[in-house]
Amino acid sequence: MSRRPLIAGNWKMNGLLADAIALAEGVAAKRKSQPDLACDMLVCPPFPLLGAVAAALAGSGVALGAQDCHAKVSGAHTGDTSPALLKDVGCSAVILGHSERRTDHAETDAQVKAKAAAAHAAGLLAIVCIGETLAQRDAGQTIDINKSQLKGSLPEGANADNTVIAYEPVWAIGTGRVATPEQAQEVHAAIRAELVKLIGESEAGKMRILYGGSMKPENAAQLIALPDVDGGLIGGAALKVEDFWAIARNC
Numbered sequence: 001m002s003r004r005p006l007i008a009g010n011w012k013m014n015g016l017l018a019d020a021i022a023l024a025e026g027v028a029a030k031r032k033s034q035p036d037l038a039c040d041m042l043v044c045p046p047f048p049l050l051g052a053v054a055a056a057l058a059g060s061g062v063a064l065g066a067q068d069c070h071a072k073v074s075g076a077h078t079g080d081t082s083p084a085l086l087k088d089v090g091c092s093a094v095i096l097g098h099s100e101r102r103t104d105h106a107e108t109d110a111q112v113k114a115k116a117a118a119a120h121a122a123g124l125l126a127i128v129c130i131g132e133t134l135a136q137r138d139a140g141q142t143i144d145i146n147k148s149q150l151k152g153s154l155p156e157g158a159n160a161d162n163t164v165i166a167y168e169p170v171w172a173i174g175t176g177r178v179a180t181p182e183q184a185q186e187v188h189a190a191i192r193a194e195l196v197k198l199i200g201e202s203e204a205g206k207m208r209i210l211y212g213g214s215m216k217p218e219n220a221a222q223l224i225a226l227p228d229v230d231g232g233l234i235g236g237a238a239l240k241v242e243d244f245w246a247i248a249r250n251c
């Protein structure tokens with residue numbers, strides 16, 4: 001089954017307006033220099049920078065995403081952003097259930113599931129993040145935790161066109177510790193096997209599963225080459241044009 005890799009940058013809460021424009025313009029220029037590179041590329045800046053980054057990416061083939069959305073279409077939800085508004089300002093995707101949101105905002109699987117359903121309804125690609133903590137890994141619970149988060153976070157109607165899974169071991173995010181290829185492949189294969197049960201063999205075979213957690217130019221080639229790894233969700237290394245591009249060039 002050949003799946004087109006996705007290289008997605010999660011800029012988190014980093015950068016000011018000028019930094020974001022420079023970074024987006026740099027990524028756009030790289031992509032334009034090699035439009036036939038066999039992967040999709042996406043950057044996900046903080047909310048207030050979406051409009052400026054959309055303008056900087058225009059015509060480049062690099063897609064725009066957000067880092068969260070609300071589950072409702074509109075209403076009295078101070079500080080939140082609806083999926084419809086994200087779509088309206090140029091987003092085609094949204095990261096949901098990132099471990100930092102699960103920790104900082106106590107987001108549950110049920111909330112992630114509701115947000116993913118809302119994202120789908122607005123026509124956005126939902127990038128649903130799952131992953132175990134170090135304590136859970138040490139306790140031998142890695143596969144069970146990922147299966148359970150996957151089951152709890154995927155809404156009805158999830159398919160390979162509207163959903164991407166990001167496996168992000170919490171212990172590898174922003175720590176410089178990366179999963180070994182064996183660890184990554186083991187979990188990705190288990191996620192795909194669980195997807196077969198949840199959405200059927202055909203969609204499971206087509207659905208992209210990204211690895212995230214200290215992916216860098218030095219380790220990306222090995223990870224992206226794994227049979228069940230279909231690209232990366234990249235934090236720190238997405239903040240430098242050269243590093244992000246060096247990762248994408250492994251596709």
Ligand code: PEP
Binds near residue numbers: 176214
């Ligand atoms: C992330 O935030 O999704 C991530 C994987 O971060 P980093 O690449 O910095 O570990």
